[in-house]
Amino acid sequence: MSTCPNFTGGFVFAIRIFFKDLVVMGVLCHVSGKKMIFPLLLCICVAERALGQVRYSIPEEMAMGSVVGNIIQDLGLDVKRLKSGRARIFTEDGSEYIGLNAEKGTVVVAKRIDREELCKQVSPCSLHFQIILENPMELHRIDVEITDINDNAPFFSKREYSFQVSESASPGARYSLESAKDPDVAHNAIQTYKLNPTDHFKLNVVSRPDGTKYIEMVLHTSLDREKQEEHKLTLTAFDGGNPQKSGSVKINVVVLDANDNSPVFSQSVYRVTVPENASRGTVILRVSATDNDKGANEEVAYSFSHHTDGASSHFNMEPHTGELTVIGVLDYEKVKHYEIDIEATDKGGLADTSKVLIEVIDLNDNAPVISIISLSNPIPEDSAPDTVIAMLNIKDLDTDKNGQVKCFISKELPFKIKSSSTNFYSLMSEDVLDRETVPEYNITITAMDEGSPPFSTNKTIILRISDVNDNAPVFPQPFFTAFIIEN
Structure with a gap:
């Protein structure tokens, strides 16, 4: 993203404005209360919508109703457009932390935001959502960083x-x-x-x-x-x-x-990987510690440290052998790695500590999920090619190739699927429609990931074609002949 050189206090974000045959990219800066757009790139293409992206930063625990940002000012929209386009917020995870005040053109805090509950120790902590407008359809991405307070x-x-x-x-x-x-x-x-x-x-x-x-x-x-x-x-x-x-x-x-000797682990950090479908009882690691004392004082017992929380429901440490086994169900999509502090303690009470880092390996165990976030139905038969019919959100909880999704429909239909941004697709018309020939289409959308074996999901849209007055009356024959008796 480009910046506004030598402008102090400017709020900077990238804007792409799409026209029928032209794309202009630029940087919008607020300078002394004025908006200035600096063009970056000019190229020839075909597109159907406008896309803006804005980033805000707010502290956690703000009161409900607090203003996060002014989207009228920052996205170049107006209140009339928000109302006519039935502006609304869409989040992929269904969270409702941020609300939209269409009357004032602002995004506001909709409910209490606890950064620790939302992101735990992950930093930076951000909320991601989209503002969707219709007639014409637009999608604007909003990112809100939640900063920490000492609470x-x-x-x-x-x-x-x-x-x-x-x-x-x-x-x-x-x-x-x-x-x-x-x-x-x-x-x-x-x-x-x-x-x-x-x-x-x-x-x-x-x-x-x-x-x-x-x-x-x-x-x-x-x-x-x-x-x-x-x-x-x-x-x-x-x-x-x-x-x-x-x-x-x-x-x-x-x-x-x-007892004057403490046990010593063979490693300060143990690292191990385990597939998420590992069965209960699977031994994934054996740790060892030595004690230079003799007799009873050299006997070592292994255990989880008293401040290790969460791992004991999924793993078990055998106190005599040091074997670490799986005892619970692992799920990569919920927990990707575990950090376990372990202790080796002799009978005299002396101990040494070490850490076990367990990385869970992802398997292709989730199918793509298709969500229709906007649909125009019916559409008139005189709709031009490239008319947007529906906007889709498709996501797969798996990672890498297991989470990479391809979306397609039957090539025999006069429609096409086009990717608009990450996880978002548009269903568009591709050919001339004729209600008198085909009044209704069953469009099956297929999303398939690239896992081995792959998972796929189908969703069918029944699209009706509405009539326009595109046919004149026609007699069944060009002329008629009749005979009348003279009386």
């Missing part, structure tokens, strides 16, 4: 955690801590941690090779069980919002004797 404080899943630490543990021994969670993103997410007191332990933030981070306590002065059998600490997480928010958890450290 969540960091929190831990429990109020208190307990550790058992051997008095023989050497300075430098590491003890994994639960990371706090904060649904906010960017600077509103967790930025720092603080551990108090720091007489024996200090806090360390560790970066894994995959870019994720976790926190741990590091022993920096030796413990003596005979002097103090228990240490009480407080871990606090701070976000970067203004004002800053925080959350705390209590840590209880019990000092034990004798």
Whole structure:
């Protein structure tokens, strides 16, 4: 997209204006309250509609009815056109966060928008919808980015955690801590941690090779069980919002004797792939950790970390063998990957942590879905070729070739399917229509993906042809002969 050079405060977006034999592309800028269009490209083609695209940015939690943007100003429309075209909003997922005020030509907040509920940790978080007008048909794409506000404080899943630490543990021994969670993103997410007191332990933030981070306590002065059998600490997480928010958890450290070696995983990060149709009981990974102690202290038990949520309903960790098995139904369209924190703990309470990254492989298990979003029925028999009859939305939840869709109709019909934009198609007339010859057509639209084997979906439109006065009266013969008796 081009920009408006040297214009401060300009709102920029791309506009394509289609005429019968001409396409003009340009950039529309607001400069000192005026609209200016800068042409970019001129080419010869045939098209049937206008397409505009606008991007807005609003914070989450805005009050219902708050104005998101003025589409009259930004799309170059007017209120009369909105009313005559029966302007409406269409969303592929059926969400109703944004509404249209046709009387004022604005898009507004229709219901509460919670960025964390809408997008979780995905950033940027955007709503995508189309404004559809008829007579003539137009489709305008609107993107609304939902920015984060600091409406969540960091929190831990429990109020208190307990550790058992051997008095023989050497300075430098590491003890994994639960990371706090904060649904906010960017600077509103967790930025720092603080551990108090720091007489024996200090806090360390560790970066894994995959870019994720976790926190741990590091022993920096030796413990003596005979002097103090228990240490009480407080871990606090701070976000970067203004004002800053925080959350705390209590840590209880019990000092034990004798066990002075912690288990160590063979890898800091395990990576594995699994098809979404994997059956229950399938072993997808075996992890291992070693402990240099002898006897009972070298026996290691494997488990999910206490702050791993969501994965336990789909996977199971066998505590003695370290085998990770599938126990639930996987669905790539719902969850594409899992991150599981695992622990190896010996009988003395010492532990090591690692992460398992599971990538779910997509299979072609979804058929395309055809939605008719606008239909002109009947159409007059004198309709010119390239008249738009219907607008269609076709989508497939699968990815890559499994989600790539081809749309077609019978070549014997005087109609054609044309792609108008991603996931949108137009059903158009291609030849002269004659109601006296064919008063009605059954048009079967077929959408087929490119998976192996492919899935397809059909939808039939019964299109009626309305009559126009295109025939004059005709006598059955050019002249008639009659005889009359003279009397």
